[in-house]
Structures are given as structure tokens and as C-alpha cells.
Amino acid sequence: MGSHSTERDGSGDERLSTLLHNMRAVQAVAASVEGTIGPKGLDTMLVDEQGGVIITNDGVTILEEMEVKHPAARLMIGLARSQQREVGDGTTTATLxxxxxxxxxxxxxxxxxxVAKVIAGIEQGIGEAVARLKEAALPIHTFDDERLFHIAYIAGxxxxxxxxxxxxxxKLLGREKMLEPDFSFSDLITARESxxxxxxxxxxxxxxxxxxxxxxxMENVRLLVLNDALAPEEMDDEALGTEIGFQRYLQLKEExxxxxxxxxxxxVGAVILDRSCDSMAEEFCLDHGILVLHRVFQSERVxxxxxxxxxSLKRSALNKDIKELSRSLGFAERLEFDESLGQVRIMGGRGVPTATMIIGASTGEVVGERERIAKDAAAAVQAALRGGYLPGGGSIELFLSRHLEVWRQSVKGMEGFxxxxxxxxLRTPLIQMMRNAGFxxxxxxxxxKAAQAEAGVSSTxxxxxxxxxxxxxxxxxxxxALVKLHALQTAGEVSRAILRIHTVIRRKSPTTLSDE
Structure with a gap:
């Protein structure tokens, strides 16, 4: 009996050791971003081996750029990426x-x-908190709603x-476009020095x-977009070495x-290419006043x-007849090349309306940070239009914390813990903002808490x-509201996954496995 008890205690110690080890790893990740949260949060300087420097307040940038090896810590990086991908903001809150x-x-x-009871209780607690958040969300009906500006201002x-x-x-895009499920407003942001x-x-x-x-x-321009090179179809050297192959080559060149x-x-007034343009095409386009933009990023071509x-066509589509090919062309009222910024502007398109937000930056060093800030603001605005807004500054989280302390009494069994x-x-975001503000x-x-109880509202x-x-x-x-909802749900999923880890075992390397 004594021997069994010792063995059980030993396994318990080992399990706690793993939990504590994982806990310290996630705490270290949170410590790297906690100083940035809130209106009094500060910036973080990231330095690489070559001396390159990034100064940022952006949680996901800090987490993605920092060197992380611990598996539990990597789960936290995955959380930040998920938060950024889904709602574009709130990565620091989700991490904390x-x-x-x-x-x-x-x-x-x-x-x-x-552990199983704790995990089940966390799941119940987050479910209740999410339900209350959804109930409390307030809608935004117009672009002139001052709440929308405040959201952009805080996220920015x-x-x-x-x-x-x-x-x-x-405003330029309109509410309908902003609410499209697959549309990412922040993708329209670009920052340029000067x-x-x-x-x-x-x-x-x-x-x-x-x-x-x-x-x-150029004005009234017809455009051709090729996800390809503007060059003859390629042939391998072996085929070219035969008489039939050479004749085929001449045929392709004539085509x-x-x-x-x-x-x-x-x-056609302009051609936008994924890849290169051969010398014959370049000379032809020069002779006929056709603008060629080559090696254009896929996102910009799309x-x-x-x-x-x-x-968007492949070069083989150029074999189609004129009438069919004509239906694949685009149209723009105006194209302008800005020499100082090294970019071509396309305006007055006849397709899907869109806009580009250009953010100016005084120096090259701050271009990246200005762009990140603007993308956060854009993502927050789109999220607010889609799901409404909630009181910020950690107030709603504290209100939920107080609600759960009461609601916990209705939870039977050890899940209440x-x-x-x-x-x-849920008190953590507000507590950290207080620390950062020097309180x-x-x-x-x-x-x-006393003021909330007296006022009876979640916004105190x-x-x-x-x-x-x-x-x-x-x-x-x-x-x-969507930022807070996703942050809480994702944080719950990641924390439950980490708490479930009983032990960490190093896997054999692939070479060792193949040797056996």
C-alpha cells in the first residue's frame, strides 16, 4: 500500500512539474507583451543578429518576431496569429x-x-462569459457614429x-462591402515614406x-492581366535539338x-504580368505605347x-480569337505613374469598386509601424461594423469577472473551481493596464469593483x-465586440490545450527512425 502511494505521489509530482513548466513558458510569452497594453502602454524594441531593429507596440508583431522554442509557448504564438487572422486586433489581450x-x-x-474538473469549469465559465458579451454588444448603424471613430482612434x-x-x-466602400465575409478591409492599407x-x-x-x-x-485604358510571363511557350533543350522540335519552336514563335x-x-494600353516580358514583347509594347508592369505581386494583380x-489569364489564352479575348480585358479611366513613390495608380475601374488608403511616414524606419497601426485600426472598424461594440478599458471584463463569481454558486461539483x-x-487586462499607468x-x-456595483453597469x-x-x-x-469575443474564446481553447498536457516527451529525429 505504502509503495503504491509513493508511486502515485511521484507521478503526481511529475504531472505538476509539466504543468508548472508549461505555465512558466506561457507566462514568459505574456510578459513580453504585457507592457504594451492600454493607453499608457509602451513600445518594445526587437533586435536581430544583424542589428536590425523593429520598435513596435503591436502584440502580434512582437510575438511573431521573438525567438520561441518551448512547445507551450508556440501554442501562444498560434493564438496570436489566429486572433490577428480572424479579427485583426486584440492579440495582446488574448495572450494575457x-x-x-x-x-x-x-x-x-x-x-x-x-485537472479534468478545472478544464470543464473553464469551458463552462467562458461559455457563460461569451453569452453575456454577445448580449451586451451594441450595434453601429452609420459611419458617422462617433463610437466608430473612437474605435479607430484607440486601435490606431x-x-x-x-x-x-x-x-x-x-465610407467610400460602403457598409455592404465592409460586411462581406471574405473581404479584408485592412488589406487596402499601404504605407509609403514621404x-x-x-x-x-x-x-x-x-x-x-x-x-x-x-x-x-494614360486615359481610357484597356488592361490585360496575365498570371504568367509575356513570352513564347517554353520548350526544353532536348526537344529543340530535333528537326521536329525546331520546327515546333518556329511555329510557336510565329504564333x-x-x-x-x-x-x-x-x-490594349497596359499589361500586368506575374513574371517577365521577353525582348520581342518589350520592343513591340514600346513601339505601340503599351505600358508593361512585370513581376507584380499576386495580391496586387488580383x-x-x-x-x-x-x-486573369495564362499566356496560352492569347491563342483565343479577338472577340473572346476582348471579353477578358479590364478597363480604367486613368493610369498614372508616380516617379517619386515608384508606383502606378489605377483609377476609374469598371469592375468591383474599391479604395486604397495610403499612409504617409516621415522616414523608412517608421513605415512598417505606421502600416501596422493603420491595419489594426481598419480591422477594428470592420469588426465593429460586423459585430457591434462594447465598453473598453478592461471594464466589461471586470464586470464579467464579478458576474462569474456570483454565477459560480449555481455550478455543481468541482467544476466551480x-x-x-x-x-x-478576466481581471488581468484591467490590472495590467493599471500597472502600465503607474497605479x-x-x-x-x-x-x-465598488463603483460598478454601485452604478450597476458594465461600462464603469x-x-x-x-x-x-x-x-x-x-x-x-x-x-x-468581435475582438473581445474571439480573444476570450481563443484564450480558452489554448489554455485548455496546455492544461491537458500530462507530460512532454522528446520525439526521435527522422534520421534515427529511418536508421532503425
Whole structure:
């Protein structure tokens, strides 16, 4: 009996050792971004081996750029990527919530609560919190709603010029476009050194014309978009070495020459290519005033095709007859090449309306950060239009924490300890914002809890300038509901996955397996 007890205690110690090891790993990840959260959050400097520097406040950038080897920590990086991919903002909040859930879950296990009960309780607690969040979400009906500007302003790190530009871009596209499931508003953001902030009713190709002699300003342009090179069909050297192969080569070259003539007959003014353009085509296009943009990124080709109404083709499609080929061309009222920025602007397309938001930056060093900030603001605006908004500043999370402390009494069995873990974790974002603002969290959290209980609303939070309680909705401190919902759900999934890990075993390398 004594021997069995010792063995059981030993396995329990081993299990706790794994939990504690994983907990420390996720805490280290959370520590790398916790200083950036809230209005008083600071920036992080990322340095690589070559001395390259990124200074950013963006949680997902920090997490993706930092060196991480621990498997549990990598789950946290995956969480940040999921949050960024789905809603484009809130990665720091999601990371802090996940780390807090793991920490609070481990604390309950150390008290003797079975891991399975803690995990089940966490699942119930998050389910209840998500349901309350959905009920509390308030809709945004118009682009002129001041809440929408506040959302852009907060997500845009309080940079007013970016917030206003993003709202202007959203207005230009319209509500219907912003609500399309597969449309990503943040993809329309581009930042350029020395550029002016601008919303362009059109698209941009970040590429220079193939030749300096090609036209730089064009009107009423027909466009051809090729996901290919503008060159004859390729033949391998072995085939060229035969008489039949050489004759085939001459035939393909003649077909190619006739296909180039089709561009002139169709009055094509611009060609956008995935790959290169051979010398024959370059000379032909120069002679006939055709603008060629080669090696254009796929995302830019797709946007240009949609905007102008063009169908993206392979070069073999040039063998089609003139009438059929004509139906694949796009149209733009105007094309302009900006020499200083090295980009071609396409305006007045006849396809799907779109816009491009150009963010100016004073130096090359801040271009990337300005673009990240603007993309966050754009993603937050789109999320708010889709799912409404909630009070920010950590107030709604604290309200949910207080709600779960009461609701926990209705949970039967040891799962209630898991609900307690969720209640404690939900206080983390506000506590960290208080720390970053220089306040004592123990004092201030009780102050806000008392004010919430007295007012009976979820929007009572802390003014991080004065240290006094304030209504977040009245103060304009609001966040997109979808950002908070996804952050909580994803944090719950990741924390439960980490708590389920009983032990970590190093796998054999593939070479060892093959040797055996």
C-alpha cells in the first residue's frame, strides 16, 4: 500500500512539474507583451543578429518576431496569429487572458482539484462569459457614429490622422462591402515614406514600368492581366535539338508574334504580368505605347483585375480569337505613374469598386509601424461594423469577472473551481493596464469593483489619466465586440490545450527512425 502511494505521489509530482513548466513558458510569452497594453502602454524594441531593429507596440508583431522554442509557448504564438487572422486586433489581450487562465488553472490543480474538473469549469465559465458579451454588444448603424471613430482612434494608437483616414476609406466602400465575409478591409492599407495621407478611389501597383520610355499617364485604358510571363511557350533543350522540335519552336514563335499583334488590334494600353516580358514583347509594347508592369505581386494583380473587370489569364489564352479575348480585358479611366513613390495608380475601374488608403511616414524606419497601426485600426472598424461594440478599458471584463463569481454558486461539483479561474483571469487586462499607468492594482481594482456595483453597469472603468472611475461609453473608450469575443474564446481553447498536457516527451529525429 505504502509503495503504491509513493508511486502515485511521484507521478503526481511529475504531472505538476509539466504543468508548472508549461505555465512558466506561457507566462514568459505574456510578459513580453504585457507592457504594451492600454493607453499608457509602451513600445518594445526587437533586435536581430544583424542589428536590425523593429520598435513596435503591436502584440502580434512582437510575438511573431521573438525567438520561441518551448512547445507551450508556440501554442501562444498560434493564438496570436489566429486572433490577428480572424479579427485583426486584440492579440495582446488574448495572450494575457490565455496566460492568466493557465496560471489560475494550475493554482486550482495545486490545491487538489483534478485537472479534468478545472478544464470543464473553464469551458463552462467562458461559455457563460461569451453569452453575456454577445448580449451586451451594441450595434453601429452609420459611419458617422462617433463610437466608430473612437474605435479607430484607440486601435490606431491614438493617431487621429490614421483614424480619420480609415473612416473615410470605409465610407467610400460602403457598409455592404465592409460586411462581406471574405473581404479584408485592412488589406487596402499601404504605407509609403514621404507620401501624404490619402484615400485613393482605385488601386496601386507598387512597380515601375518595364522601360522608362513607356507611357506614364494614360486615359481610357484597356488592361490585360496575365498570371504568367509575356513570352513564347517554353520548350526544353532536348526537344529543340530535333528537326521536329525546331520546327515546333518556329511555329510557336510565329504564333507568339501574331498574339502580340492582337494586343494592338484590341487597343490594349497596359499589361500586368506575374513574371517577365521577353525582348520581342518589350520592343513591340514600346513601339505601340503599351505600358508593361512585370513581376507584380499576386495580391496586387488580383485587386487590379477585380477593380478593372479583367479576367486573369495564362499566356496560352492569347491563342483565343479577338472577340473572346476582348471579353477578358479590364478597363480604367486613368493610369498614372508616380516617379517619386515608384508606383502606378489605377483609377476609374469598371469592375468591383474599391479604395486604397495610403499612409504617409516621415522616414523608412517608421513605415512598417505606421502600416501596422493603420491595419489594426481598419480591422477594428470592420469588426465593429460586423459585430457591434462594447465598453473598453478592461471594464466589461471586470464586470464579467464579478458576474462569474456570483454565477459560480449555481455550478455543481468541482467544476466551480474552473469557473473561479476564469473569473480571476478576466481581471488581468484591467490590472495590467493599471500597472502600465503607474497605479496600484490592488487599490484601484477594488475601487472600480465598488463603483460598478454601485452604478450597476458594465461600462464603469478607470480613467488612466486621473485615476478616477468613469463611464467608458460616455468617455468614448470602446472596443469591437468581435475582438473581445474571439480573444476570450481563443484564450480558452489554448489554455485548455496546455492544461491537458500530462507530460512532454522528446520525439526521435527522422534520421534515427529511418536508421532503425
Amino acid at each position: 487572458l490565455a496566460a492568466a487562465l493557465v496560471t489560475e488553472g494550475v493554482a486550482q490543480v495545486q490545491k487538489g482539484v483534478p 494608437r491614438e493617431q487621429e490622422d490614421i483614424a480619420r483616414l480609415v473612416i473615410e476609406g470605409a 507620401a501624404e495621407n490619402e484615400v485613393l478611389d482605385g488601386v496601386i501597383i507598387n512597380q515601375r514600368p518595364l522601360s522608362r520610355e513607356m507611357p506614364k499617364h 507568339y508574334r501574331r498574339n502580340l499583334e492582337k494586343l494592338r488590334m484590341l487597343e 485587386r487590379a483585375a477585380r477593380y478593372t473587370g479583367a479576367r 474552473g469557473v473561479e479561474a476564469v473569473a480571476a483571469a 496600484n492594482p490592488l487599490e484601484k481594482i477594488e475601487q472600480v 472603468g478607470l480613467n488612466f489619466d486621473t485615476g478616477q472611475c468613469a463611464d467608458m461609453l460616455t468617455s468614448g473608450v470602446v472596443d469591437p
